[in-house]
Amino acid sequence: MGVGLLNTIEVILNGLMTGVMYSLVALGFVLIFKASGIFNYAQGVMSLFAALTLVGFQSGQIPFAELINAVFGTDVHHFGFTMPAILATLCALAVMVLFAIIVERLILKHLVNQEPIILFMATIGLAYFLEGFGDMMWGSDIKTMDLGLPQGGSFWFEDVTKTWAAEGSDYWGMYVDVLDVIAASVAICLVIALTLFSQYTKTGRALRAVADDHQAALSVGISLRYIWVVTWAIAGLVALVAGSMWGAKSGVQFSLSLIALKALPVLMLGGFTSIPGAIVGGMMIGVGEKLFEFYVGPMVGGATENWFAYVLALVFLVFRPQGLFGDKIIERV
Template identity: 55%
Template sequence: MGFFLETLFGGLMVGMLYSLIAIGFVLIYKASGVFNFAQGAMVLFAALAMARFSEWIPKWLGFESQILANLLAFFAAMAVMIAVAWLIERLVLSKLVNQEGITLLMATLGIAYFLDGLGQSIFGNDIYKIDVGMPKDPLMVLENVFQGGLLLSQEDLIAALVAAALVVVLALFFQKTSTGRALRAVADDHQAAQSIGIPLNRIWVIVWSVAGFAALVAGIIWGSKLGVQFSLSLVALKALPVVILGGLTSIPGAIVGGLLIGVGEKLSEIYLGPMLGGGIEIWFAYVLALVFLLVRPQGLFGEKIIDRV
C-alpha cells in the first residue's frame, strides 16, 4: 500500500507540472481560437533565458549571491517573454485577424521553429542547470501509518505546490477579473468584441504574456529537475494530451487532465510495464488522448461545438 501511494503521489506531482504547461495552451486557444504549437518552444526559450541570465547577471554586476542572481534573472526572463509576446502580436497575429484557424495554427508552428532557432543562437545549445535552491533530500512522511512510511521527493513536492498555486491564480484571473472576461469575449467572437470596444491587440499581448509567464515557471521547474536542453520542448509537448483529455477551452479540465495523465503514466509503468516490456510512460498519454479523440473529442470539460447550417 505504501509503495502504491508513493507512486500515486509521484504521478500527482508530475501531473500538476503538466497542468501548468497545459494552461498555456488553453489560454491561447480561448483568446484566439487556435491551438498554440509554440507553447513547448516558449517553455524552452524561457528556461534558456532564465538559466543564462542567472549566469550572466552576476558577471555583469559583479556579485556572487545566487539568490539575487536568480531573482534578477527571473525578472529579466519575464521581460524577455513579454517582449516576445508583444512581437508575436505585432508581427504575426495582428496580420492574421479573422483568418482561418488553420492559418493561425501554421503561424504558431512557424513561431515554434523561430523560437527554437533564436534560443540556440542567443543562449547556446549546451545543457544548462537552473539552481533555485530547492532541497534534494527525500522526505519521509506517515511513518506512524505505514510501515517504513512514505518516501517523497521534496523537490517534486515543492514544484507541485508552486505549480498548483500558479494554476489557481491563473484560473481566478481568467474567471474573476475584467481582463479575464475580456479574454473570454475575444475568444467567443473577435469582431463582436472589437465592436464593443475591447482592444483585440492589447488582449492578445496580455494572453501571450500570461502564457509566457506560465511557460517561464514551468521551464524553471522542469529545468531544475532535468536540466535545460532542447529536448525540454518535447517534454512540454506532453501537455498536448492533457488539453485533449481535459478540453481545449477548460482551465479546470487542464488541471484534471494533467493529474490523470501524471498518475496514469506512473501507475501503468509500475504495474503494466513488466508485462508489456516497459516504456509505457513514454506513450501512455498519447494513446489515452487518441481514445478520447475517438469517443469524446471535446474532452472531459470541453464545450461541444454545434454548427448550425
C-alpha cells in the same frame, strides 16, 4: 497496511505530482487556444526559451556572446556579476512580455481572419525560429537551474509513512520528491491566480469576452490586438514557470522543448479550453501512466508511459471529443 498497497499509494501520489508538472505545460496551450483559437505549437519551445533566459540573466551571461565575438573579434562571455533568482525571474518575464508584443506585431496582426491551420503553421515556424534564436542568444550548453529549490525525497514523509507498514515488514517509507510538491503548489497558485484574474479584472473579463466571441468583443470596443498581447504574455509567464520547474529537474537544455509532447494527451483529456481541465487532465494522465507502468509495464518490457498517455487520451476523445472540461461545440445549420 500491506507493502503492496503502500507501493500503489506511492505510485498514485507520484503520478499526481508528475501530472501537475505536465499540466504546467498544458496551461500555456489552453490560455492561447481559449483566447485566440490558436494551437500554439511553440509553447514547448517558449518554456525552453524562458528557462534559458532566466538562467542566462541569473548567471550574468552576455546574450549573443558568440555572435558578438565572431563579428567584433572580442572574447566576451559574462558580465562579471550574477543576479539574484527573483530579479532574474522578473527580467526573464519582461523578455517574455516583449516576446508577446513582437509576436503580435510581426505575426498575429498580419494573420487576422486567417484559417486556424494557417495560424497553426505560423506557430510551427515560430517554434523553430525561437529554438534557433535561443541557441544564438544563450548557446547550446546544458545549464544548471539553481533557484534554491530543494530536491529529493522528503525524509519527514518517509518516516511518517514507514510506520504505516505492517510490523516486521521491510519497508522504507513512501517517496515524494520535494520539488514535485513545490511545483504542484506553484501550479495550484497559478491556476487560482489566473481564475481570479479572468473573473475579477477588467482585462480578465475582456479576455473571456474575446474567448467567447471575437466579433462580439470587437463590437463593444475590446482591442483584439491588446488581448492577444496579454494572452501571449500570460502564456509566457506560464512557460517561464514550467521551464523553471522542468529545468530544475533536468538542467536547462534544448530537449526541454519536447515536454510539449507530454502536454498533448493532457489537453486531449482535459479539453483545450479549460484551465481546471488542464490540471485535472494532467493528474489523470500522470496517475494513469504511472499505474499502468507499475502493473503492466514489467509484463510488456516497460517504457509504456509515453504511448499509454496517448491511448488514455484517445479513449476519452472517442467518448467525449471536447475533452472532460472542454466547451461542447454545437454548430447550427
